[in-house]
Amino acid sequence: MIFALDLEGVLAPEIWPALGQHFGVPEFSLTTRDVADFSELMGTRIAAARRAGVTLRQLQEISHAVQPYLGAREFIERLRPMGNVVIISDTFHEFSDPLAARLGGVNLFANRFDLDEAGLIRGFTLRIRGQKERIVSGFKVAGYAVAAMGDSMNDRSLLASCDFPVLYRPVQVLIDEFPGAPVAHDLDTALEYMQRARAQRDESTGG
Ligand SMILES: [Mg+2]
CATH class of the missing domain: 3.40.50.1000 (HAD superfamily/HAD-like)
Structure with missing residues:
Protein backbone atom coordinates (compact mmCIF):
# COMPACT_ATOMS: atom_id res chain seq x y z
CA MET A 1 0.00 0.00 0.00
CA PRO A 13 1.85 25.58 6.23
CA GLU A 14 1.91 27.06 2.73
CA ILE A 15 5.43 28.31 2.01
CA TRP A 16 4.77 31.10 -0.51
CA PRO A 17 2.52 33.22 1.76
CA ALA A 18 5.32 33.14 4.36
CA LEU A 19 7.71 34.39 1.68
CA GLY A 20 5.23 37.11 0.67
CA GLN A 21 4.94 38.32 4.24
CA HIS A 22 8.69 38.30 4.86
CA PHE A 23 9.76 40.05 1.66
CA GLY A 24 6.69 42.27 1.31
CA VAL A 25 6.01 40.91 -2.18
CA PRO A 26 2.23 40.38 -2.55
CA GLU A 27 2.59 38.20 -5.68
CA PHE A 28 4.38 35.54 -3.58
CA SER A 29 1.32 35.20 -1.35
CA LEU A 30 -0.98 34.02 -4.14
CA THR A 31 -1.45 30.24 -3.99
CA THR A 32 -3.07 27.51 -6.06
CA ARG A 33 -6.16 28.28 -4.05
CA ASP A 34 -6.20 31.70 -5.79
CA VAL A 35 -4.84 30.90 -9.27
CA ALA A 36 -5.67 27.48 -10.68
CA ASP A 37 -3.09 27.68 -13.51
CA PHE A 38 0.14 26.72 -11.76
CA SER A 39 2.51 27.77 -14.57
CA GLU A 40 0.88 31.20 -14.68
CA LEU A 41 1.11 31.47 -10.91
CA MET A 42 4.81 30.50 -10.90
CA GLY A 43 5.54 32.91 -13.76
CA THR A 44 4.01 35.73 -11.69
CA ARG A 45 5.99 34.79 -8.58
CA ILE A 46 9.29 34.50 -10.46
CA ALA A 47 8.82 37.83 -12.25
CA ALA A 48 8.07 39.46 -8.89
CA ALA A 49 11.19 37.89 -7.30
CA ARG A 50 13.37 39.18 -10.16
CA ARG A 51 11.86 42.69 -9.93
CA ALA A 52 12.51 42.74 -6.17
CA GLY A 53 16.04 41.31 -6.66
CA VAL A 54 15.31 38.42 -4.27
CA THR A 55 17.61 35.42 -4.88
CA LEU A 56 16.83 31.76 -4.32
CA ARG A 57 19.27 31.74 -1.39
CA GLN A 58 17.32 34.54 0.30
CA LEU A 59 14.04 32.71 -0.30
CA GLN A 60 15.59 29.56 1.16
CA GLU A 61 16.45 31.36 4.41
CA ILE A 62 12.71 31.59 5.01
CA SER A 63 11.48 28.39 3.32
CA HIS A 64 14.05 26.26 5.15
CA ALA A 65 12.74 27.57 8.48
CA VAL A 66 9.20 26.27 7.83
CA GLN A 67 8.22 23.71 10.45
CA PRO A 68 5.73 20.86 9.98
CA TYR A 69 2.34 21.17 11.62
CA ASP A 114 16.41 27.04 -12.85
CA LEU A 115 18.79 29.83 -11.75
CA ASP A 116 20.80 32.49 -13.55
CA GLU A 117 24.44 33.37 -12.68
CA ALA A 118 23.28 35.94 -10.11
CA GLY A 119 21.29 33.34 -8.20
CA LEU A 120 17.97 34.76 -9.31
CA ILE A 121 15.29 32.28 -10.37
CA ARG A 122 14.75 32.40 -14.12
CA GLY A 123 12.47 29.42 -14.57
MG1 LIG B 1 -1.97 21.62 -0.48
Missing part, protein backbone atom coordinates in the same frame (compact mmCIF):
# COMPACT_ATOMS: atom_id res chain seq x y z
CA ILE A 2 1.20 3.49 -0.80
CA PHE A 3 0.13 6.61 1.07
CA ALA A 4 0.57 9.61 -1.25
CA LEU A 5 0.26 12.87 0.66
CA ASP A 6 0.11 16.51 -0.27
CA LEU A 7 2.54 18.70 1.70
CA GLU A 8 1.37 22.29 2.01
CA GLY A 9 -1.88 22.74 3.87
CA VAL A 10 -1.79 19.09 5.01
CA LEU A 11 1.55 18.44 6.74
CA ALA A 12 2.94 21.99 6.87
CA LEU A 70 2.28 19.79 15.14
CA GLY A 71 1.70 16.04 14.92
CA ALA A 72 2.60 15.72 11.23
CA ARG A 73 5.81 13.82 11.90
CA GLU A 74 3.97 11.46 14.28
CA PHE A 75 1.21 11.00 11.69
CA ILE A 76 3.80 9.77 9.17
CA GLU A 77 5.49 7.58 11.78
CA ARG A 78 2.16 5.84 12.40
CA LEU A 79 1.45 5.43 8.68
CA ARG A 80 4.81 3.82 7.96
CA PRO A 81 4.08 0.37 9.43
CA MET A 82 1.04 0.20 7.11
CA GLY A 83 2.79 1.00 3.83
CA ASN A 84 5.12 3.27 1.87
CA VAL A 85 4.68 6.98 2.52
CA VAL A 86 5.46 9.52 -0.21
CA ILE A 87 4.80 13.23 -0.53
CA ILE A 88 3.71 14.40 -3.99
CA SER A 89 3.77 18.19 -4.02
CA ASP A 90 3.86 21.24 -6.28
CA THR A 91 6.56 22.67 -4.05
CA PHE A 92 10.25 22.81 -5.05
CA HIS A 93 13.06 20.61 -3.77
CA GLU A 94 15.14 23.73 -3.13
CA PHE A 95 12.46 24.92 -0.69
CA SER A 96 11.17 21.78 0.92
CA ASP A 97 13.91 19.14 1.21
CA PRO A 98 14.67 20.24 4.82
CA LEU A 99 10.95 20.04 5.62
CA ALA A 100 10.80 16.47 4.27
CA ALA A 101 13.78 15.66 6.50
CA ARG A 102 11.97 17.15 9.52
CA LEU A 103 8.99 14.94 8.72
CA GLY A 104 11.22 11.94 9.30
CA GLY A 105 13.00 11.66 5.95
CA VAL A 106 9.89 10.96 3.88
CA ASN A 107 10.27 10.64 0.08
CA LEU A 108 9.43 13.91 -1.65
CA PHE A 109 8.38 14.20 -5.31
CA ALA A 110 8.58 17.90 -6.25
CA ASN A 111 9.72 20.45 -8.88
CA ARG A 112 13.08 22.20 -9.40
CA PHE A 113 14.11 25.81 -10.07
CA PHE A 124 11.48 26.05 -13.28
CA THR A 125 11.34 22.42 -14.27
CA LEU A 126 7.99 20.87 -13.60
CA ARG A 127 8.34 17.31 -12.47
CA ILE A 128 5.00 17.15 -10.76
CA ARG A 129 2.44 19.42 -12.35
CA GLY A 130 0.17 17.21 -14.41
CA GLN A 131 2.27 14.20 -13.44
CA LYS A 132 0.54 13.28 -10.18
CA GLU A 133 -1.86 11.02 -12.01
CA ARG A 134 1.02 9.33 -13.83
CA ILE A 135 2.94 8.75 -10.60
CA VAL A 136 -0.14 7.18 -8.99
CA SER A 137 -0.85 5.11 -12.13
CA GLY A 138 2.75 3.86 -12.02
CA PHE A 139 2.31 2.71 -8.42
CA LYS A 140 -0.93 0.96 -9.37
CA VAL A 141 0.65 -0.75 -12.39
CA ALA A 142 3.33 -2.02 -10.00
CA GLY A 143 0.56 -3.64 -7.97
CA TYR A 144 0.18 -1.14 -5.13
CA ALA A 145 -3.10 0.17 -3.80
CA VAL A 146 -2.85 3.95 -3.32
CA ALA A 147 -4.50 6.08 -0.66
CA ALA A 148 -4.04 9.82 -1.21
CA MET A 149 -4.76 12.95 0.78
CA GLY A 150 -4.90 16.57 -0.36
CA ASP A 151 -6.57 19.87 0.43
CA SER A 152 -6.79 21.86 -2.75
CA MET A 153 -7.50 22.08 -6.47
CA ASN A 154 -3.94 21.10 -7.37
CA ASP A 155 -4.57 17.68 -5.79
CA ARG A 156 -7.49 16.80 -8.06
CA SER A 157 -5.59 14.44 -10.37
CA LEU A 158 -3.89 12.79 -7.38
CA LEU A 159 -7.22 12.19 -5.66
CA ALA A 160 -9.04 11.13 -8.83
CA SER A 161 -6.45 8.53 -9.83
CA CYS A 162 -5.94 6.87 -6.43
CA ASP A 163 -7.98 4.04 -4.86
CA PHE A 164 -8.81 5.78 -1.56
CA PRO A 165 -9.06 9.60 -1.71
CA VAL A 166 -9.13 11.54 1.57
CA LEU A 167 -9.84 15.27 1.66
CA TYR A 168 -7.98 17.27 4.30
CA ARG A 169 -9.48 20.63 5.37
CA PRO A 170 -10.55 20.92 1.73
CA VAL A 171 -11.68 23.87 -0.34
CA GLN A 172 -15.39 23.60 -1.18
CA VAL A 173 -14.86 22.80 -4.89
CA LEU A 174 -12.92 19.70 -3.86
CA ILE A 175 -15.81 18.50 -1.66
CA ASP A 176 -18.18 19.08 -4.59
CA GLU A 177 -15.93 17.11 -6.92
CA PHE A 178 -15.40 14.15 -4.56
CA PRO A 179 -18.75 13.83 -2.78
CA GLY A 180 -18.03 10.28 -1.59
CA ALA A 181 -14.56 10.95 -0.16
CA PRO A 182 -14.10 11.18 3.61
CA VAL A 183 -13.16 14.62 4.95
CA ALA A 184 -10.65 14.99 7.79
CA HIS A 185 -10.05 18.18 9.73
CA ASP A 186 -7.25 16.85 11.90
CA LEU A 187 -4.48 14.29 11.47
CA ASP A 188 -5.91 11.87 14.06
CA THR A 189 -9.05 11.54 11.95
CA ALA A 190 -6.95 11.34 8.78
CA LEU A 191 -5.01 8.44 10.30
CA GLU A 192 -8.29 6.61 10.99
CA TYR A 193 -9.30 7.01 7.34
CA MET A 194 -5.90 5.71 6.22
CA GLN A 195 -6.25 2.71 8.53
CA ARG A 196 -9.70 2.11 7.03
CA ALA A 197 -8.21 2.28 3.51
CA ARG A 198 -5.60 -0.27 4.50
CA ALA A 199 -8.27 -2.57 5.99
CA GLN A 200 -10.39 -2.30 2.82
CA ARG A 201 -7.39 -3.09 0.68
CA ASP A 202 -6.59 -6.13 2.88
CA GLU A 203 -10.18 -7.35 2.55
CA SER A 204 -10.17 -7.00 -1.23
CA THR A 205 -6.88 -8.85 -1.61
CA GLY A 206 -7.65 -11.44 1.07
CA GLY A 207 -4.97 -10.04 3.40
Whole structure:
Protein backbone atom coordinates (compact mmCIF):
# COMPACT_ATOMS: atom_id res chain seq x y z
CA MET A 1 0.00 0.00 0.00
CA ILE A 2 1.20 3.49 -0.80
CA PHE A 3 0.13 6.61 1.07
CA ALA A 4 0.57 9.61 -1.25
CA LEU A 5 0.26 12.87 0.66
CA ASP A 6 0.11 16.51 -0.27
CA LEU A 7 2.54 18.70 1.70
CA GLU A 8 1.37 22.29 2.01
CA GLY A 9 -1.88 22.74 3.87
CA VAL A 10 -1.79 19.09 5.01
CA LEU A 11 1.55 18.44 6.74
CA ALA A 12 2.94 21.99 6.87
CA PRO A 13 1.85 25.58 6.23
CA GLU A 14 1.91 27.06 2.73
CA ILE A 15 5.43 28.31 2.01
CA TRP A 16 4.77 31.10 -0.51
CA PRO A 17 2.52 33.22 1.76
CA ALA A 18 5.32 33.14 4.36
CA LEU A 19 7.71 34.39 1.68
CA GLY A 20 5.23 37.11 0.67
CA GLN A 21 4.94 38.32 4.24
CA HIS A 22 8.69 38.30 4.86
CA PHE A 23 9.76 40.05 1.66
CA GLY A 24 6.69 42.27 1.31
CA VAL A 25 6.01 40.91 -2.18
CA PRO A 26 2.23 40.38 -2.55
CA GLU A 27 2.59 38.20 -5.68
CA PHE A 28 4.38 35.54 -3.58
CA SER A 29 1.32 35.20 -1.35
CA LEU A 30 -0.98 34.02 -4.14
CA THR A 31 -1.45 30.24 -3.99
CA THR A 32 -3.07 27.51 -6.06
CA ARG A 33 -6.16 28.28 -4.05
CA ASP A 34 -6.20 31.70 -5.79
CA VAL A 35 -4.84 30.90 -9.27
CA ALA A 36 -5.67 27.48 -10.68
CA ASP A 37 -3.09 27.68 -13.51
CA PHE A 38 0.14 26.72 -11.76
CA SER A 39 2.51 27.77 -14.57
CA GLU A 40 0.88 31.20 -14.68
CA LEU A 41 1.11 31.47 -10.91
CA MET A 42 4.81 30.50 -10.90
CA GLY A 43 5.54 32.91 -13.76
CA THR A 44 4.01 35.73 -11.69
CA ARG A 45 5.99 34.79 -8.58
CA ILE A 46 9.29 34.50 -10.46
CA ALA A 47 8.82 37.83 -12.25
CA ALA A 48 8.07 39.46 -8.89
CA ALA A 49 11.19 37.89 -7.30
CA ARG A 50 13.37 39.18 -10.16
CA ARG A 51 11.86 42.69 -9.93
CA ALA A 52 12.51 42.74 -6.17
CA GLY A 53 16.04 41.31 -6.66
CA VAL A 54 15.31 38.42 -4.27
CA THR A 55 17.61 35.42 -4.88
CA LEU A 56 16.83 31.76 -4.32
CA ARG A 57 19.27 31.74 -1.39
CA GLN A 58 17.32 34.54 0.30
CA LEU A 59 14.04 32.71 -0.30
CA GLN A 60 15.59 29.56 1.16
CA GLU A 61 16.45 31.36 4.41
CA ILE A 62 12.71 31.59 5.01
CA SER A 63 11.48 28.39 3.32
CA HIS A 64 14.05 26.26 5.15
CA ALA A 65 12.74 27.57 8.48
CA VAL A 66 9.20 26.27 7.83
CA GLN A 67 8.22 23.71 10.45
CA PRO A 68 5.73 20.86 9.98
CA TYR A 69 2.34 21.17 11.62
CA LEU A 70 2.28 19.79 15.14
CA GLY A 71 1.70 16.04 14.92
CA ALA A 72 2.60 15.72 11.23
CA ARG A 73 5.81 13.82 11.90
CA GLU A 74 3.97 11.46 14.28
CA PHE A 75 1.21 11.00 11.69
CA ILE A 76 3.80 9.77 9.17
CA GLU A 77 5.49 7.58 11.78
CA ARG A 78 2.16 5.84 12.40
CA LEU A 79 1.45 5.43 8.68
CA ARG A 80 4.81 3.82 7.96
CA PRO A 81 4.08 0.37 9.43
CA MET A 82 1.04 0.20 7.11
CA GLY A 83 2.79 1.00 3.83
CA ASN A 84 5.12 3.27 1.87
CA VAL A 85 4.68 6.98 2.52
CA VAL A 86 5.46 9.52 -0.21
CA ILE A 87 4.80 13.23 -0.53
CA ILE A 88 3.71 14.40 -3.99
CA SER A 89 3.77 18.19 -4.02
CA ASP A 90 3.86 21.24 -6.28
CA THR A 91 6.56 22.67 -4.05
CA PHE A 92 10.25 22.81 -5.05
CA HIS A 93 13.06 20.61 -3.77
CA GLU A 94 15.14 23.73 -3.13
CA PHE A 95 12.46 24.92 -0.69
CA SER A 96 11.17 21.78 0.92
CA ASP A 97 13.91 19.14 1.21
CA PRO A 98 14.67 20.24 4.82
CA LEU A 99 10.95 20.04 5.62
CA ALA A 100 10.80 16.47 4.27
CA ALA A 101 13.78 15.66 6.50
CA ARG A 102 11.97 17.15 9.52
CA LEU A 103 8.99 14.94 8.72
CA GLY A 104 11.22 11.94 9.30
CA GLY A 105 13.00 11.66 5.95
CA VAL A 106 9.89 10.96 3.88
CA ASN A 107 10.27 10.64 0.08
CA LEU A 108 9.43 13.91 -1.65
CA PHE A 109 8.38 14.20 -5.31
CA ALA A 110 8.58 17.90 -6.25
CA ASN A 111 9.72 20.45 -8.88
CA ARG A 112 13.08 22.20 -9.40
CA PHE A 113 14.11 25.81 -10.07
CA ASP A 114 16.41 27.04 -12.85
CA LEU A 115 18.79 29.83 -11.75
CA ASP A 116 20.80 32.49 -13.55
CA GLU A 117 24.44 33.37 -12.68
CA ALA A 118 23.28 35.94 -10.11
CA GLY A 119 21.29 33.34 -8.20
CA LEU A 120 17.97 34.76 -9.31
CA ILE A 121 15.29 32.28 -10.37
CA ARG A 122 14.75 32.40 -14.12
CA GLY A 123 12.47 29.42 -14.57
CA PHE A 124 11.48 26.05 -13.28
CA THR A 125 11.34 22.42 -14.27
CA LEU A 126 7.99 20.87 -13.60
CA ARG A 127 8.34 17.31 -12.47
CA ILE A 128 5.00 17.15 -10.76
CA ARG A 129 2.44 19.42 -12.35
CA GLY A 130 0.17 17.21 -14.41
CA GLN A 131 2.27 14.20 -13.44
CA LYS A 132 0.54 13.28 -10.18
CA GLU A 133 -1.86 11.02 -12.01
CA ARG A 134 1.02 9.33 -13.83
CA ILE A 135 2.94 8.75 -10.60
CA VAL A 136 -0.14 7.18 -8.99
CA SER A 137 -0.85 5.11 -12.13
CA GLY A 138 2.75 3.86 -12.02
CA PHE A 139 2.31 2.71 -8.42
CA LYS A 140 -0.93 0.96 -9.37
CA VAL A 141 0.65 -0.75 -12.39
CA ALA A 142 3.33 -2.02 -10.00
CA GLY A 143 0.56 -3.64 -7.97
CA TYR A 144 0.18 -1.14 -5.13
CA ALA A 145 -3.10 0.17 -3.80
CA VAL A 146 -2.85 3.95 -3.32
CA ALA A 147 -4.50 6.08 -0.66
CA ALA A 148 -4.04 9.82 -1.21
CA MET A 149 -4.76 12.95 0.78
CA GLY A 150 -4.90 16.57 -0.36
CA ASP A 151 -6.57 19.87 0.43
CA SER A 152 -6.79 21.86 -2.75
CA MET A 153 -7.50 22.08 -6.47
CA ASN A 154 -3.94 21.10 -7.37
CA ASP A 155 -4.57 17.68 -5.79
CA ARG A 156 -7.49 16.80 -8.06
CA SER A 157 -5.59 14.44 -10.37
CA LEU A 158 -3.89 12.79 -7.38
CA LEU A 159 -7.22 12.19 -5.66
CA ALA A 160 -9.04 11.13 -8.83
CA SER A 161 -6.45 8.53 -9.83
CA CYS A 162 -5.94 6.87 -6.43
CA ASP A 163 -7.98 4.04 -4.86
CA PHE A 164 -8.81 5.78 -1.56
CA PRO A 165 -9.06 9.60 -1.71
CA VAL A 166 -9.13 11.54 1.57
CA LEU A 167 -9.84 15.27 1.66
CA TYR A 168 -7.98 17.27 4.30
CA ARG A 169 -9.48 20.63 5.37
CA PRO A 170 -10.55 20.92 1.73
CA VAL A 171 -11.68 23.87 -0.34
CA GLN A 172 -15.39 23.60 -1.18
CA VAL A 173 -14.86 22.80 -4.89
CA LEU A 174 -12.92 19.70 -3.86
CA ILE A 175 -15.81 18.50 -1.66
CA ASP A 176 -18.18 19.08 -4.59
CA GLU A 177 -15.93 17.11 -6.92
CA PHE A 178 -15.40 14.15 -4.56
CA PRO A 179 -18.75 13.83 -2.78
CA GLY A 180 -18.03 10.28 -1.59
CA ALA A 181 -14.56 10.95 -0.16
CA PRO A 182 -14.10 11.18 3.61
CA VAL A 183 -13.16 14.62 4.95
CA ALA A 184 -10.65 14.99 7.79
CA HIS A 185 -10.05 18.18 9.73
CA ASP A 186 -7.25 16.85 11.90
CA LEU A 187 -4.48 14.29 11.47
CA ASP A 188 -5.91 11.87 14.06
CA THR A 189 -9.05 11.54 11.95
CA ALA A 190 -6.95 11.34 8.78
CA LEU A 191 -5.01 8.44 10.30
CA GLU A 192 -8.29 6.61 10.99
CA TYR A 193 -9.30 7.01 7.34
CA MET A 194 -5.90 5.71 6.22
CA GLN A 195 -6.25 2.71 8.53
CA ARG A 196 -9.70 2.11 7.03
CA ALA A 197 -8.21 2.28 3.51
CA ARG A 198 -5.60 -0.27 4.50
CA ALA A 199 -8.27 -2.57 5.99
CA GLN A 200 -10.39 -2.30 2.82
CA ARG A 201 -7.39 -3.09 0.68
CA ASP A 202 -6.59 -6.13 2.88
CA GLU A 203 -10.18 -7.35 2.55
CA SER A 204 -10.17 -7.00 -1.23
CA THR A 205 -6.88 -8.85 -1.61
CA GLY A 206 -7.65 -11.44 1.07
CA GLY A 207 -4.97 -10.04 3.40
MG1 LIG B 1 -1.97 21.62 -0.48
